[in-house]
Amino acid sequence: MNLVSPRPRVPGQPPALALRHFSKRFGGAHALNDVSLDVMPGEVLGLLGQNGSGKSTLIKILAGYHAPEPGAELLIHGEGVTLPLSAGATERLGLAFVHQHLGLVSSLTVLENLRVGSIASHTRWWVNWGREHRRARETFARFGLDIDPGARVADLPQVQRALVAIVRAFETVRLPGREQAGILVLDEPTPFLPAAGVEQLFALVRAIVADGAAVVFVSHDVDEIMQITDRATVLRDGVLAGTLVTKDATPDAFVELIVGRRVQMFQAPPHDLSHAPVAAAVQDVRGGALIGVSMEVRRGEILGLAGLIGSGFDDLPYLVYGTRPADGGVLRASGIGERAMRDMSPAAALAAGIVLLPADRLGAAGVGQLSVADNISLPVLSEFRSLLLNWPAILARALALGHEYDVRPNDPRMNLAALSGGNQQKVLLAKWLQTEPALLLLDEPTQGVDVGARQHVFAALAAAAARGVAIIVASTDFGQLEQICDRVLIFARGAVVAELTGTAITKANIAEHCLRGGAVGASEAAPAMAQGFGTT
Amino acid sequence: MSEVRDMDAPAGANPGPRRRFNWVRFLEAYALLAALLLLGAIFGALRPEAFLSWANISTMLGSQAVLVVLTMALIIPLTAGDFDLSVASMLTLAAMILAVLNAQMGVSLWLAILAAVAAGFVTGVINAFFILYFRIPSLIVTLGTGTFINGIVLWMSGSMTISGLDDALTDFVVVRRLFGVPLAFYYALALCAVLWYFFEYTTPGRRLLFVGRGREVARLSGIRVDRVRLLCLIASGVLSAGAGIMYAGTIGAADPLSGLTFLLPGFAAAFLGATSISPGRFNAWGSLVAVYFLVIGITGLTILGIQTFVQNLFYGGGLVLAVALSQLVRHREAQEFS
Amino acid sequence: MSEVRDMDAPAGANPGPRRRFNWVRFLEAYALLAALLLLGAIFGALRPEAFLSWANISTMLGSQAVLVVLTMALIIPLTAGDFDLSVASMLTLAAMILAVLNAQMGVSLWLAILAAVAAGFVTGVINAFFILYFRIPSLIVTLGTGTFINGIVLWMSGSMTISGLDDALTDFVVVRRLFGVPLAFYYALALCAVLWYFFEYTTPGRRLLFVGRGREVARLSGIRVDRVRLLCLIASGVLSAGAGIMYAGTIGAADPLSGLTFLLPGFAAAFLGATSISPGRFNAWGSLVAVYFLVIGITGLTILGIQTFVQNLFYGGGLVLAVALSQLVRHREAQEFS
Amino acid sequence: GAATPDLEAAKANVEAHSVLPTFTPPGAPFDARKCMAGKKILTIPVSSANPFTKNIATAMKAVGKELGFEVTEWENQARPTQWVQGMEFAINNKYSAIDMLGGVNPAVLGPQIAEAHKAGVEIFTSHLYDTIQKPDPSVDQSMAIPYHKVGELLADWVTYKTGGKVNALIVGSDEIVPTPAFVKGITDRLAKVCGPQCRYTYINAPVPEWSTKIKPSVQSALIADPTINYVIPIYDSMSQFVVPAIAITGKKNTVKIATFNGTPFVIDDVQKGTVEMDIGESIGWIARSILDGYMRKLCGLKTYDELYVPFYIFDSSNAKNAGSPAGYDRGYGDQHIAGYEKLWMLK
Ligand SMILES: Nc1ncnc2c1ncn2[C@@H]1O[C@H](COP(=O)(O)OP(=O)(O)OP(=O)(O)O)[C@@H](O)[C@H]1O
Ligand SMILES: Nc1ncnc2c1ncn2[C@@H]1O[C@H](COP(=O)(O)OP(=O)(O)OP(=O)(O)O)[C@@H](O)[C@H]1O
Ligand SMILES: [Mg+2]
Ligand SMILES: [Mg+2]
DSSP: OOOOOOOOOOTTOOOSEEEEEEEEEETTEEEEEEEEEEEOTTOEEEEEESTTSSHHHHHHHHTTSSOOOTTOEEEETTEEEOSSOOTTHHHHTTEEEEBTTBTOOTTSBHHHHHTHHHHHHOOOSOOOHHHHHHHHHHHHHHTTOOOOTTSBGGGSOHHHHHHHHHHHHHHHHTOSSOSSOOEEEEESOGGGSOHHHHHHHHHHHHHHHHTTOEEEEEOSOHHHHHHHOSEEEEEETTEEEEEEEGGGOOHHHHHHHHHSSOOOOOOOOOOOOTTSOEEEEEEEEEETTEEEEEEEEETTOEEEEEESTTSSTTTHHHHHHTSSOOSEEEEEETTTEEEEGGGOOHHHHHHTTEEEEOSOIIIIIOOTTSBHHHHHHGGGGGGGBSSSBOHHHHHHHHHHHHHHTTOSSOOTTSBGGGSOHHHHHHHHHHHHHTTOOSEEEEESTTTTOOHHHHHHHHHHHHHHHHTTOEEEEEOSOHHHHHHHOSEEEEEETTEEEEEEEGGGOOHHHHHHHHHHHTHHHHHHHHHHHHHHHHTO | OHHHHHHHTTTOOSOSTTOOOOHHHHHHHHHHHHHHHHHHHHHHHHSHHHHSSHHHHHHHHHHTHHHHHHHHHHHHHHHTTOOOTTHHHHHHHHHHHHIIIIIISOOOHHHHHHHHHHHHHHHHHHHHIIIIISOOOHHHHHHHHHHHHHHHHHHHHTTOOEEOOOHHHHIIIIISEETTEEHHHHHHHHHHHHHHHHHHHSHHHHHHHHHHHOHHHHHHTTOOHHHHHHHHHHHHHHHHHHHHHHHHHHHTEEOTTGGGGGHHHHHHHHHHHTTSSSTTSOOHHHHHHHHHHHHHHHHHHHHTTOOTHHHHHHHHHHHHHHHHHHHHHTTTOOOOOO | OHHHHHHHTTTTOOOSTTOOOOHHHHHHHHHHHHHHHHHHHHHHHHSHHHHSSHHHHHHHHHHTHHHHHHHHHHHHHHHTTOOOTTHHHHHHHHHHHHIIIIIISOOOHHHHHHHHHHHHHHHHHHHHIIIIISOOOHHHHHHHHHHHHHHHHHHHHTTOOEEOOOHHHHIIIIISEETTEEHHHHHHHHHHHHHHHHHHHOHHHHHHHHHHHOHHHHHHTTOOHHHHHHHHHHHHHHHHHHHHHHHHHHHTEEOTTGGGGGHHHHHHHHHHHTTSSSTTSOOHHHHHHHHHHHHHHHHHHHHTTOOTHHHHHHHHHHHHHHHHHHHHHTTTOOOOOO | OOSSOOHHHHHHHHHHTSSOOOOOOSSOOOOHHHHHTTOEEEEEESOTTSHHHHHHHHHHHHHHHHHTSEEEEOOOOSOHHHHHHHHHHHHHTTOSEEEEESSOOGGGGHHHHHHHHHTTOEEEEEEEEETTSOOOTTOSEEEEEOHHHHHHHHHHHHHHHHTTOOEEEEEEOTTSTTHHHHHHHHHHHIIIIIOTTOEEEEEEOOGGGHHHHHHHHHHHHHHHOTTOOEEEESSGGGHHHHHHHHHHTTOTTTOEEEEEEOOHHHHHHHHHTSSOEEEEOOHHHHHHHHHHHHHHHHTTOOOOSBOOOOOEEEETTTGGGGTTTTOTTOSSOSHHHHHHHHHTTOO
């Protein structure tokens, strides 16, 4: 595997990637409006913006998925390229992508997904799968990973899927036999990664940048942007809002540029819950990765669950809700008294006033192809049933909730899929909170939701808590836990290893506990990775 | 208009408060109905005395009631995301059970009907068992059970036509008339109304939609997905049996084979129907319109004495072009049916 | 074993260094083949002289070649995620074109064959046009075009059976033999081999799979999804035409209807085949095994002189039970086909 | 049955049907034009996609035109619901009679027939029942065919050709009304003229399943019993699936085909030699005979209920007279045309 040799940054060298007048219209609305930007070789450019501000659209144009509106130009290493890009052109030009939602086909094997690039663009009449297998193993080994190329992607844990997509992109960008260094485009790869995983990713990015590659990095996490980028460009409603040089910008500056106004970062009002009654408690839960966890949550409390992927923190909501089979344990909740976890089922949970908002927004939480009204009314249909379902009333309710939760646009007849991520999340929160549950279980409630929209979601959660709803939030986004939680439980290897309260709940502190709790897992991989590059 | 609003309210996609009347949506929903009327007008102009006679119209309405009912039997599992290819075989089986029990063994009509319906129920359960317990795609299962049932029918009947059914049956299906239209039509009509009400205005009906569009979402919202699918397959079996009984009533006998020819027209009607009235969803009224759109075409051609192959041309061409039109209206944006 | 590794390595075994032999996977892949052999053994034991005679075996092999080819025509678009219900009609059309041109108008056989294949090509293009340009579900489009084609065939043939085809055709299809087996079988075999190689060992073959399993991802990865689907539909049309030519060759004539009965058996074989050899994927060898599994059963039954309705029972029952078995092996975990 | 085959009887019967039929008036002459004035008949062929019935219907229409009254064909594709519509159409449009042609089973139209009778429309069936079968009581006039005689003729043929060593495979479709009588005709006659040493097997294949069942069934039967020397598909359109079955089992020389209907492509096969013999009926003759019977009924004359259609054997010797490619209604001579013209006082 010979790599492009490191090159010095000669001044006056043409940008690795130069976009001119990129525009894209969907129906009437501009998703992207005359955006131009440069990325220099050996540079990491951040790309930020609210949901729907056009980041992915821009990237999909680069990938040849969308055709831009006429007038767009693309220069790569100073040479003009005809748009729209044809299949295979991207690879030839050294463009590699990790798309939002990874772009893997889960019912196919890791190997097939790894090779989809060449499958798509090279017509080969003899594929030696045996050899491909060995090569894939070697590749993974070089990245310090142990992933079976023969496994179906669906059978891998989320984090490994992300790694497959990332490895695929890095392999493409470092393909031999190209005189120019490649260009790597990462569209929100981090939500799927644990803190340690993000570190590994950044290590890789720094390595190829050192080799002279150019990187475009999309994230909603301003801290990540601060960490890894040299410059960052912000899109707003499809237009270029501005570009900041990272090292002389503050996070607030970014946020302000993203949202277009100064955002009041949400901060949960401190309140004393010691006298609040216990809403629900579990004893010695076993199942998923959990090997015996006990905990309780009080009415009005927002309890955070954190840990490294695989530590089991994100199994708890699903076990309590009864969608993953529990091996043992007891649940005590106001609604159902005492109940063996084995016997839990969604129906039983709902009967007890326990509701779950899963992370997979359009896969498990709501149906994209049905209207907002349909989605919102599902849990409460019986309220509208007289002789026949009262649609005007249902629409009115949906409209009211939309207003209350600040869904934009607030049109109950619209298909859920047509709403943006953040707005979808608001709708789905409303769907469950209108049932006045005793306990609300959340998994990654703001994954892929932009900083502006987050504040709305947080406010909605706080309001619910104030009404006495007990809330459990499982998340790898420690920043958000810091913002909203009264208490955070740290998980490692299937057990609770630490409990943070009050001022102890800080992003750094949570991260540290997670890493220390799961030290073994983390510190092993990272050096393996570094050394994987050292060899080249 | 209120009807329109009510009907497509769930279908979604049009601003609520500041809502203007939406021509595109209206066109999309009623294009097929318009086409139907146009077709009727054309044939009426060509052969007024024969085609526009109430006698002819009532004949058309009456003679295709069976197809309407069978289509209803199809759209229930389709809405829940399952194919049922065994409906036509079930129709034949029900008719044959009726004939064997009532005409041959002299069992009372009502008992025979009960038996036929029971058979439909059992078929539904068997289909569901293989689909839900073994997790086999419904397409395969029902293809298999359908063929199996054909075998049973051939065996029961010795592949003979069995006539001599109790006149009461034919009486209540085609002989008795209301405004000159055989009762069969009103049964079909009533069924459509019930299904429409069920799908649009009852909670179980809405749940069905979620089961079809998002199994996981439905499950996590506390819907017992497998139970819903089971019930749908049973309903489809029972309705097919009903169609079979009506069929036996229409022709006053049962034959082991002719019923099978209903399968493809049934699917055609179901899918064509899903492009009208409440587009993008299998729906009762849409299917009704679709059935009679195709029937008017065929009958008109027959009355004009046009050679029979033109019927196939019309059937196939009509189906594709009608759907293509409705796609043009919605700017050819793909719609996943269910 | 090397064969097994090569075949299902891509399908997702775990070869490479620390690879154990995977019994479950092996069982799953070869259960149907085993069932086939078992069935053969049973009938062989009951009527050795008749059933195990080479005459019988070669007859079985030769007589199902058409169905095998038609199944291949089905699995190509199925892999890319499209249904083609028009294959059987296309088969009939091809046969009829051949008969009309060659037998009636005396056009040379090769020209006639060329015309038939061209018709298959055009049908594929038309299907693709409606599916891809209007974004209509393939199920509807091909249901419609299929019916339309039936009409054309009835018109061309005046709904008559047309015989008198050039003997060269029958010669090269059923008369000439290799090891006593008609050439038709070897054509089918060759086609299977080609398709198997294409799907397993070429990148264009894999593109199909990505298109079928994840359209969005395929597009994101730079696969020209629509072009792939177009090509698949064309391939399916052309192969159906091929099947039609072979059919005309086997019966030395063409009739406007009989060919249509191949549709359901074709689908049965395709889906049953998708549970064996490389389970979870439509695959050539699997389909081959499926076809002969079903035909062995039916032949055996008739040799035992059992009434013909039992064929339907076996066909339907065999299909469902075979798939159910393969599901038991994989612990009834649902598998999305394509 | 006789211990030794009665080859003479067989031979005689075969030869009787190998000579061109001659026309002998089936009844007294009458002025068809006059008495049919203003009457109209709707004919529902079992399927307009079935060339045999389609052609009879077409011929009837032509004759009707010639006689100055309307014969309408109800185009359909064998769907009972379409037949129902046809019946209603006839009733609504005041037809004098409805003809169910070549397989439309009155049993599956009970309600409509009752309605027709109420409306004073007469119900006729033609080329449906065997003369020894009792027509459905609701039928006013049935023009039946002596299928059992055809069966006997087939039996005689195979007996005669094999010198009394018959092992026949009979293929039929039980859902077709006359099949049982037809098959009984064959088997009884075999027992009678051929005797106990002659054997036969019967296979039932419903029409829609001909293509899927006949070929494999015949193949297996031939393999299971290598001594089979005749396949008798009782309706000759079946033969297109029998021929390949014989070919693929490599028994072209040992197994012959004898059948009935005189469908052109089968007569072509007779010319080619893949089918040994086909018993034909002249379409034009059938059409005229049907109408003759109906007209007598509608005109209140004395009528008869057996179609007057001579059966004529096509074999290698005379098949070419039907033309190549063969056509319907060719090779039977044209006696009937003049004959009926005289009978109907057109001249
Ligand atoms: N697939 C789609 N088809 C049609 N319109 C869409 C589609 N996706 C989004 N839209 C529309 O584009 C608009 C922009 O969405 P966008 O993500 O910018 O909202 P947003 O204000 O960013 O929400 P939030 O920031 O809370 O996530 C939305 O109002 C949405 O209605
Ligand atoms: N296929 C589509 N049809 C119609 N509208 C679309 C489509 N894809 C994207 N949009 C709309 O275009 C706008 C830009 O979408 P895009 O995915 O680029 O936003 P984004 O910046 O990537 O948001 P996020 O941060 O949530 O990924 C949004 O309003 C979105 O709704
Ligand atoms: Mg994006
Ligand atoms: Mg958003």
